[in-house]
Amino acid sequence: MKNTIVQKFIILIGLSLALGIWCSQTGFTSRQALSISIFSASIFGTLFFWDFRLSFAFLGSSLLLITKTIDLEHLIKFSSLDIILFLVGMMIIIGLLKESGFFAWIVSLILRVRNLTATKFVIAVSLISALLACAVDEVTSIIFMVAAILEICDYFEVNPTPFIITSVLATNIGSSGTVLGNPIGILIAAKSGLTFEDFIVKAFPLMLICLLLAIFIAVLWYRKSIREMDEKIKEVGSNEMLIKLISVPPDRPLKLSLAIFGVTLLFISLHHRLELLWGLEANTILLIVPLISSACIMIWKWNKARSYVEKDVEWWTLLFFLLLFAQAGTLKYSGATDVLAQRLSGAVANDPSLLTGMVLWISAFGSSILDNVVLVAAFIPVVQSFKDLGFALQPLWWALLFGGCFGGNITLVGSTANIVALGILEKERSIKVTFLQWFGIGLSVGIATTLVIWLALLYLPLLK
């Protein structure tokens, strides 16, 4: 165990140093090489030592400052405090929704499907997983979906694994549908100027098409489990008892929470028009709406306000994001991303279609191993640098978004939703999903959906 840790640490240092030396000898300035070396050490740190990622982010940022690769003013500027505050606001709103029973209420809707069949169940689970991931974050939504699936599978005495895997696949796909589904959505929106409406008009329909494709693949892949569940449903009887099992009456606090969430979503969806109407800077409304809503929540539930901020906001993750964004910004600040952009565009002979495909597939396969926020944060300054080389950026932003979200389906460690869901399955039912058990369906869905996006990016003028 100790030896493995030492080995990993030596590999991390060796790789980062080698990358820095290689960069300095291949045309990068020493400052650019240093910024790449330190940033890659942070990335390798998250890959090899996930539990220590915040320590690596702290150390990396300190090294950047001490080596004068970046100054304090720019480090703070690149830390994207606007995105962090947006996420803080959304986490407080989600804390209220959780407490008021919103998610349990949503989940109880699945149980109300009349004349339940296994195929109907797979479709309902997939649709709700995807839509819930669109509206809130994917991690919150998957916990509720897994809880519901376990209850239902217990009731019918069937193995929950195929249904949980299907729900996770749908969650990762659904998280690309709006700005809210995944931290990379808001990150891309804030850096690209794409609005919530752009996501609804362009990303959401594509997400739905990919979701239908994923459901089709899942129904085929798990046809045996579906048949077994159908037999059990016939044996156990209708789901009338199941409907009674979990129910949440829509009481006053739930209705009020729903109203707050609804108004928040409405203003977020209209943010671009309101910003134009009131002459505000781009994304001002998008970023402040969650803050206003969470402020109202903390006034309404004043005696729980501290608990929302301390328990529902994931400060560990947010601090990691903040420093990661700052380190990725250093690549831009040092000019390293401009050199990288030139080389990448040279590698594809300045062909925009090839470049879009490259960004899509790199982000998809990269996200299957790395956390997608890490990958997208690193890629954003590179994409920004493509603008100076005359490329249209919009297809590249969509490629980054869909690649980052769909790539998470390829392996069982591809996204936080996968890890959370499989962790609960193992703890609750002692079922351990193996790498290959996941990889079969994960790769099929990941490749098929990414292919759909590739074709859309190549041939749909809407995305250009």
Place this chain on the structure above:
Amino acid sequence: MKVKEIMTREVVNIPANASVNEALGLLLKMKISGLPVLDEHNNLIGMFTEKDILRYIFPSYLHKVGRFVYDENPKAIKKKMAQLGSLKVEQLMRREVITLDEDTTLCEVAHIMLTQKIRRIPILDKSRKVVGIVAREDVIRAFAKEANLL
């Protein structure tokens, strides 16, 4: 006042290899909510409480999902209750136990109960053997007596 003056000296305990059903029966019979768990040398190795049973039968994600209403007992809970008989106390018990020595003051005991959110604390002698147990009720009774309320 020291804790040795108010603690219960006849401590009801359970061996680590006893079945959970046996421990549950003891908790219900003695009308207490927790038992010190001892190894074969009578050393304290854990605490077994009602909370450990609830934690086992309810899903681990319960605290993450906020409000989750069960109108009736789901099959999973009945199944897990049925499994209790096949489990040993050491499989469910909490291993990190806060203990005190006999000379700890009452205020210190009350302070620890309040800050650590615990109901009862085993008291150990110098050879680390359990010589008593103090519950919240004992502390309150002692304070009330001192204030001539009882």
